[in-house]
Amino acid sequence: MxxxxxxxxxxxxxxxxxxxxxxxxxxxxxxxxxxxxxxxWEACGRLNLIDPFMFSWPSRIFIEAKNFFVNGEVFTHLAVSGMEVGFGFAMALIGIPIGLMMGYWKKLELAFDPFVTALYTTPMIALTPLFVLWFGLETLSKVMMVFALSIFPILINTMAGVKMTELSLIKAARSYGASERQMFKEVIFPSAIPFIITGIRLAIGRALIAVVVAEMLAGNIGIGYAIRHASELFQTAEYLAYVVVLMVLSVLLTELLKIFEKKLAPWREQ
Known part of the structure; x- marks a missing residue:
């Protein structure tokens, strides 16, 4: 008792x-x-311990956020940035089948892994002007930036997931005469799912960074442009309000991904 x-x-x-x-x-x-x-933070602002020209505090940020939500300006920027992230991220999902193949076939990994590592460690943000030169000032350059920054976390984590598949499961599948297709569908892919989800979660952050930087350098609409415009006018509270919107958006996307992972891989402990 x-x-x-x-x-x-x-x-x-x-x-x-x-x-x-x-x-x-x-x-x-x-x-x-x-x-x-x-x-x-709010107390420091109310006690004049924060210079509003250099920084801001929650109540002022909330007022600015309320203003651009009421006039609908933020939705215009979010729609453009969301479209660019959506297209670029959808393209980056090609990293899943590539990662599965490179993780499963050793010769394929040996042939391409050094190039994947080199591109992943390349500071893609520094190449933004080159992307603008190649793809222009419109949407395509932002989409390609999102793609370039997002694909490698997905690909590399997928490879790691394949390599972490228990050898006993592979041997058991082969002993029952499983084909290559069945091996991928029933053993390799389910084992790699947690790693794939982790790669996608990492890629979400990189995708948001990519679209903001690209819009700040070569855009006339979008969240990145709105941040740049507010900073140029020294409207610190508005600037931070847009940053908070991005933070909240990234958290919501990550939480949705966690829910999706629970549905897709219910055996994994959260």
């Missing part, structure tokens, strides 16, 4: 209870931390 009661206490202590519902620590702890940071 004591053991059961102790176990129940442990379960209750592992979560915060609100309105009769348990809130997981993964939500309650970050929420408390965020409130503390925002409170201290």
């Amino acid at each position: 004591e053991k059961v009661q102790a176990s129940g206490n442990m379960k209750i202590s592992s979560a915060t209870i609100k309105n009769g519902r348990k809130i997981p620590q993964s939500i309650s702890y970050p929420s408390v931390t965020l409130v503390l940071i925002l409170t201290i």
Whole structure:
């Protein structure tokens, strides 16, 4: 009886209870931390410890965000940036089949791995002017920048996932006469799914960086352009408000990806 009661206490202590519902620590702890940071940050701003020309504080950032949400300006920029990220990221998913093949066939890896490593370690952001020269000032240059920065985390993580497949599973599949197609479908791909998802999560951040930098250097619309325009006018609060929008967007995309991973790979512990 004591053991059961102790176990129940442990379960209750592992979560915060609100309105009769348990809130997981993964939500309650970050929420408390965020409130503390925002409170201290806001207090510093109200006490004139922050120069509004150099930086800003939460209430001013919120007002600017509210303004461009009300007038709809942010949605125009988000639509353009979202389209560029969407097309570029969709193209970057070609890294999944390439990574599967390079991870499975050793000769293919030996032939191309040095080039993949060289391109991945190349500072692509520094090549933005070259992309503009090749693909012009319009949408295509931004799409290609997103593609160039996004494909390699996906490809490399997919390769790692293939290599981490348990040898016993491969031997068991072969002993039952599995074809190459069946091997990929039933053993290799399911084993690599967590690594593929990790690669996609890393690629999301790189894709957002790519589109913002490309729009800042060669764009007249989009989130990157809006950030550049606000910074040129020294509208620090508006500038930071757009940055916060990007942060929230990246977090939402990552959380959606986690949900998708749970559906696709329910056996993996979160």
